[in-house]
Amino acid sequence: MLEVDVRRQLAGFKLDVSLRFDVGVTAILGPSGAGKSTLLRLISGLDRPDEGSIRLGNQVWFDSEQNKELDVRHRQVGMMFQHPRLLNHMDVLSNVELGVRDEQSYEDVVKLTGVEPLILRPVASLSGGEKQRVMLARALAGKPKVLLLDEPFTGLDQVSRRELLNRLARVLPTVKIPILFVTHAFDEAARLARHFVHLSAGQVISSGSAEEVLGGIAPGVDIERAGERGPDLPVDAHEAATSSLISGEVVALEASGLARIKVGGQSVDAPAGNFSVGDRVYLRLWARDVVLSPLPGRQLSARNSLAGRIETLEQLNNGQVMVRIAVEGEAISALVMAQTVKDLRLEQGKPVFVIFKSTALDLSMVVEDAVARKTSKSKPKEVSDETSADQVIE
Numbered sequence: 001m002l003e004v005d006v007r008r009q010l011a012g013f014k015l016d017v018s019l020r021f022d023v024g025v026t027a028i029l030g031p032s033g034a035g036k037s038t039l040l041r042l043i044s045g046l047d048r049p050d051e052g053s054i055r056l057g058n059q060v061w062f063d064s065e066q067n068k069e070l071d072v073r074h075r076q077v078g079m080m081f082q083h084p085r086l087l088n089h090m091d092v093l094s095n096v097e098l099g100v101r102d103e104q105s106y107e108d109v110v111k112l113t114g115v116e117p118l119i120l121r122p123v124a125s126l127s128g129g130e131k132q133r134v135m136l137a138r139a140l141a142g143k144p145k146v147l148l149l150d151e152p153f154t155g156l157d158q159v160s161r162r163e164l165l166n167r168l169a170r171v172l173p174t175v176k177i178p179i180l181f182v183t184h185a186f187d188e189a190a191r192l193a194r195h196f197v198h199l200s201a202g203q204v205i206s207s208g209s210a211e212e213v214l215g216g217i218a219p220g221v222d223i224e225r226a227g228e229r230g231p232d233l234p235v236d237a238h239e240a241a242t243s244s245l246i247s248g249e250v251v252a253l254e255a256s257g258l259a260r261i262k263v264g265g266q267s268v269d270a271p272a273g274n275f276s277v278g279d280r281v282y283l284r285l286w287a288r289d290v291v292l293s294p295l296p297g298r299q300l301s302a303r304n305s306l307a308g309r310i311e312t313l314e315q316l317n318n319g320q321v322m323v324r325i326a327v328e329g330e331a332i333s334a335l336v337m338a339q340t341v342k343d344l345r346l347e348q349g350k351p352v353f354v355i356f357k358s359t360a361l362d363l364s365m366v367v368e369d370a371v372a373r374k375t376s377k378s379k380p381k382e383v384s385d386e387t388s389a390d391q392v393i394e
């Protein structure tokens, strides 16, 4: 467990956060200037908090009250930056060796990260995605206690980005340490992380599961726009900006451009985007786009009608009601007028149909990539590599 409770004043900006990071990947989301990189610099020791503490388990990395500070070199932090910081005139082997703690960690890590075929290549000849893999190998070869990834996909083309995303999705779960992944792309966050922190203007806006954090962030795949819906919005606007994440698995792709997503025992049609059959995905649905009905929606232009049960009704102070409906173990929010609640006799515990258009799903993200899953299954050698690397890195 990495515990960070820090204050840092910079020109016109103050970071003030208190966060705990468990083993596994936590995505740090937020618009430019939110303080994401500053937070990573404080953890790595490249910058110093004005006040507060940073602890990894029992080890104090920084404590302003006790006047303690552990040197950067002794924190054992592995890092990947926006742009790979490698020695371009040297080959991959020499670059990875710079991070190495012992031979064993080196061999396992080289296989795990897929840099083995590149090992004698000069770094200058590598693509952006390959360089990032070398960065990853070098970081892991140092047997880090914490791994910090600061927007490692910056500047990569779509193919390299997908390859690196798939690689990280396979490698990171084998590394049993706290991993902080800074990004402003929802799909990257959803794919790699299970814990999320939303930072804005140096403050934590929310932290927790995908549903808790991603569900509440403004529209658009890029979180840059989230700043437009900052904490100063009036309450009703916040409520209108409430959304739910529905998770499911792509079971069919139709020629019409729709994907059929299995959600528990029911299904939803969503724009196919770049989904593949077998992908596990999140779909986001805004509360204001949901229609409720006691009957299944048939012969409507809205293609989706999910059966659920009303869990709670929350009266808002603007004549509206936020209704939360349990659907296949997921919670879907619907914003309706108080009069509608009366007219339809919506009550806690009652069955109801949640109806929405496919086009209302404004964000669809792959959580687990079917293609990558198949590739890793068809290569048993790599699976055993991951197991051994696991033992080394843990």
Ligand code: ADP
Pocket: 010, 011, 012, 013, 030, 031, 032, 033, 034, 035, 036, 037, 038, 039
């Ligand atoms: P993010 O990574 O979320 O884009 P940063 O942590 O890079 O945000 O920056 C947060 C704020 O701190 C910005 O306003 C930035 O201008 C400021 N800042 C970052 N580093 C410094 C520095 N070394 N000196 C002064 N201000 C800085």
